[in-house]
Amino acid sequence: MAMLIDAIPPLESASIANITPKAITAKALARPPCDCNNHSPRGCDSFCEHFTEGIHCESCKKGFYGNATAGTPYDCTPCPCPGGADCFVDKNGQVSCRNCPAGYAGRLCDTCAPGYAKSATTGGRECEPIGHVEAEKIQFVGDFPNRRRRLTYKINAYLSRRH
Numbered sequence: 162m163a164m165l166i167d168a169i170p171p172l173e174s175a176s177i178a179n180i181t182p183k184a185i186t187a188k189a190l191a192r193p194p195c196d197c198n199n200h201s202p203r204g205c206d207s208f209c210e211h212f213t214e215g216i217h218c219e220s221c222k223k224g225f226y227g228n229a230t231a232g233t234p235y236d237c238t239p240c241p242c243p244g245g246a247d248c249f250v251d252k253n254g255q256v257s258c259r260n261c262p263a264g265y266a267g268r269l270c271d272t273c274a275p276g277y278a279k280s281a282t283t284g285g286r287e288c289e290p291i292g293h294v295e296a297e298k299i300q301f302v303g304d305f306p307n308r309r310r311r312l313t314y315k316i317n318a319y320l321s322r323r324h
Contacts, residue, residue: 199233240258258270
């Protein structure tokens, strides 16, 4: 052990006193830059910004598309798909959604799938199964217990057949 300690040259007190924050920063900046495609402000520490991910921040996160290797803050763009569906750029260079939410279809999940239609109750914003009836939206007027019970039975039977 004494031999190892003797091999280390003694530090001069003057050299320690000359170390300044500016010198430390200059030495840290002299490190070779990491290839993180300008998406990591702290170098290669796996902290990717601008909606990128990967060892070198080389791909867009789920829910985003683009070329993350271009090196700008705007490389990854949010997918235009509803319900958080993922997207990709197809062979024609167009953005296409993958895994549309239930009831939706089309390149951008912007049409209703077969068996679904735009909902009249939501102003045509949502696709619902054709023949869909929401039990909570049915209102009874008057006090006719027997008729209400028969109607409720028929509604429940109808709803159970549809699902």
